[in-house]
Amino acid sequence: MDGKGISKTVISRLPRYFRYLGDLKDRGIERISSRELSELMKVTASQIRQDLNNFGGFGQQGYGYNVDYLYTEIGRILGLDRTHNLIICGAGHLGAALAGNGGFAHRGFLIKGLFDVDEEKIGKSVHGINVYSMEALDYFVSGNKIDIAVIAAPAEAAEELAHRIISCGIRAIWNFSNTDLSVPEDVIVENVHLLDSLMRLSYDIDSYTG
C-alpha cells in the first residue's frame, strides 16, 4: 500500500521503535524528542528522524514526538491495528511452544490451529489449540481466514509443506525450519533460523576469547 519503496533496513527497525514507545507509554511518558529516544535506544537521533520521515511527519518542531500517537502510528504501519490468524504446521516441541506463547495473541496474532502428520497427536490439543491432520488443511484454512502459516517442521519436510500451504491460498510464511524456502514471488517468507543465530553467537565468542 503505503510501504512501496521503503527499504528493508528501515522496516526491520520499526518493531524495535514500537517496543520502546510501548515501554515509554506504559511508564506514562507523554512526549519524547529524537535525541532522548536516541540515547535510550543507542542509535543516532538522525536515524530516528530519517526513519520516521519515511512514513510522514509524526513530530512537531520544538516539541518532539507524542509517545502515544507515534506508538499508534507505528503499530498501524506494522499492521497491528488488525488481527492476524495463524496456523502452525508441525506440533513438535517448537510448534507446541509457539502455540503456548501468550505474547502473540496480545499483539493480535491469533493461533487458530496446529497441524501434524503424527496420528498420535492429531485430535488432541496443545495449550488449548487443537491439532488437526494435514488432510484437513485446505478446509480449515478457507473456513478460518488464515493469514499466516508457521512452519515448525524439520528442514526435510519444509519445502513440500510450504507448497501445500501456498496451494491453500496462504501468502505469508513464518519459517522456523533450518532451510531457505523457494516460493512464488507473491508469497512472503520471514525466516527464523535459530541455528544460524547460534552460529553468529559462536563466532563472536571465539573472536573474543580466541
Next chain:
Amino acid sequence: MDGKGISKTVISRLPRYFRYLGDLKDRGIERISSRELSELMKVTASQIRQDLNNFGGFGQQGYGYNVDYLYTEIGRILGLDRTHNLIICGAGHLGAALAGNGGFAHRGFLIKGLFDVDEEKIGKSVHGINVYSMEALDYFVSGNKIDIAVIAAPAEAAEELAHRIISCGIRAIWNFSNTDLSVPEDVIVENVHLLDSLMRLSYDIDSYTG
C-alpha cells in the same frame, strides 16, 4: 582473534554459506564456482568472493572452491570446530522446546542444564535435561564450563537474569526475551526477538494486500 575488523554484515551471512556448502557436500559435490553458488543462493558471485576473501583465499583460479574444504573452513571460522556448553534459563514452553531440539547438539552446542524458579519444575527433567533451581546456577556453571546462557524467560525477568548469568562468568547470551539487555561491553548478546520478526512479516503482508 582472526575476526578483528570484519563487518557484522559479512559475519551474518556465514551461517548461510555454511548451510549451502553442507548441502552440497551431502549431495557429493566436490567443487563449486562462485557463479554456481551465487545462482543457488541468489546472491551475486562478487559478494561471495568478497565475503570469503575477508578470511583468506579459499579458492583456486580456474577451478573454483573445493566444497569440503570451504565447508570445513567456514565451520572453523564460526567456531564449530569445538563444542559449546549451554544452559537454558527458563524451563517454560520455549526453554523446553529449545532443550528438545536435537539440531543444536549436532553442531556441537550441548545443553547441559535447565534453570527455573518454579519449584514444580525443579528436580524434574525435560527431554533428558535436568531442571535446577536458580540457586544452583553459580556452582553448576563453574563445574560445567558453560559458554553460553540462553534466556528463555519473560521480558520482566530478563534484565535481572542477565545480571545473574554474567556474575557467574558467562560472557555470551542467546536472548529470547522480548527486550534489549544492557550488558557490559565484553558480554555478547545475540537476540532472537520473535515478536519483532512476526511484526516484520505483518508489515509485508499489509504492504501487499493493503
Next chain:
DNA sequence: TAGATTGTTAATCGATTAACAATC
C-alpha cells in the same frame, strides 16, 4: 519572542557490484 526540535538536504561512510589482471 527566544528556545527547542523537527523535517530535510547535503556530506560521509560502508557495502555491493562490476571489471579485470593474475593465475591455476
Next chain:
DNA sequence: TAGATTGTTAATCGATTAACAATC
C-alpha cells in the same frame, strides 16, 4: 597453451550521519 575462475581494485549504490533552515 587456452579457458576458466579467482582475488582484488575500482565504480556504484544505498544507508548513515551531520548540518541547518523551517517552524512550533
